[in-house]
Amino acid sequence: MPHDHAHMEPKEGDRRVAIAIWANGLLTVAQVVGGILSGSLALIADAIHNFSDMASLVIAFGARKIARRPADAKMTFGYGRVEIVAALINYTSLIIIGLYLVYEGAMRFANPVPIEGWTVVILGGVALFIDTLTALLTYSMQKGSVNIRALFLHNLSDALASVAVIVGGVLLLLYDVRWVDPAITIGIAAYILWLAFTEIGGPIRTLMLGSPPDMDTDAVIAAIEDIDGVEELHHAHFWQMQEHQAALDTHVVIEDARWDDLERIKEDIKTRLEEAFDISHSTLEFERARDKHEE
Structure with missing residues (x-):
């Protein structure tokens, strides 16, 4: 189906990401x-x-x-899919981090240590500010990019984790309950894992050449078979060249009596694919009805 994406100049998007990189780098060192x-x-x-x-x-x-x-000659479809790969790397890193934090939290339950609550609260507050800033910088960009969406969800989860850290620091100051710290750590890890496993399926589906998730492939086939002169479609393969560029490879069986109208029928098919289903790339192999493949 047609997409509606937020538009932003590439340089402006790059500038926002660069600011977020520096902010998160400084915050990481401080934390x-x-x-x-x-x-x-x-x-x-x-x-x-x-x-x-x-x-x-x-x-x-x-x-x-x-x-x-x-x-270019080496990448004839272009380089757009690199953003899908980047998203997959980012979600995979979230899973690894989540599992590591579960382990560390469990170890800290077994061996609790003294904790300075005020340091936790102050740095947690700084982290919340930076995480919120980064999430705001990437919010409008994430609506049209799985790559930036992975970043946005990273930072949204960070902001929520920072809230949890602040709450934990306050409880430490008020009641000196040391088990709260590893409990919050495991809670952060659980949320990270849930987030990553929920979102990672999209990039995997695209890289595995799955059909676009928001497309009714049966409806596409029915619409093409409804075109005058088309008898049927078979060997229909739907996939995504890039995140927002759907493609179709298929065999089109033409009625024997309409073979001379092949060019007009092909134009009608491509027009309907693009206007009704936002499929801008299609590879069509035509067959006469009497010679169609039966396997």
């Missing part, structure tokens, strides 16, 4: 130092998550640059 000094595993967990965000931002920044390169 690691603060986590070590305060003894807070939750703060270090949030720092690791922020570091993964910075790495994800770097990957996404590079992918955006590469994706804009024109097609």
Whole structure:
């Protein structure tokens, strides 16, 4: 189906991602130092998550640059799919980080340590500000890009994790309940894992040449078979060349009596594919009805 995407100049998008990279880099250093000094595993967990965000931002920044390169002899379809690969890398990193944080949280339950609550609260507040800023920078961009959506969800989860860290720091100050810190760490990890497993299917589907998820392929086939002169379609393969560019390869069986109208029928098919279903790339192999493939 036709898409409606938020439009932004590439340079403006790159500038926003660059700001987010620097902000998350500085925040990661501050949280690691603060986590070590305060003894807070939750703060270090949030720092690791922020570091993964910075790495994800770097990957996404590079992918955006590469994706804009024109097609060449080695990449005849162009470089747009690199953003799908970047999204898959980012979601995979989230899963690895989530599993690591579950392990560390469980170890801290077994061996609790003293924690400096004020350091946790202050750095948690700084982290919340940076995470919210980064999420706002990428919000309008994520609606039309799976690559940027992965970044946005990274930072949204960071913002929620920072809230949890602040709550944990307050509870430590008020009640000195040390089990709250590893409990929050495991809670952050659980949310990260849920987020990653929920979103990773989209990039995998695209890279596995799955049909576009929002497309009714039966409706496309029926619409083409309804064109005057078309008897049937078979060997129909739907896939995505890039995130928002659907493609169709298919065999089209033409009525014997209409073979001389082949060029007009082909034009009608391509027009309907693009106007009704936003399929701008199609490869059509035509067969006479009496010679159609039966296998």
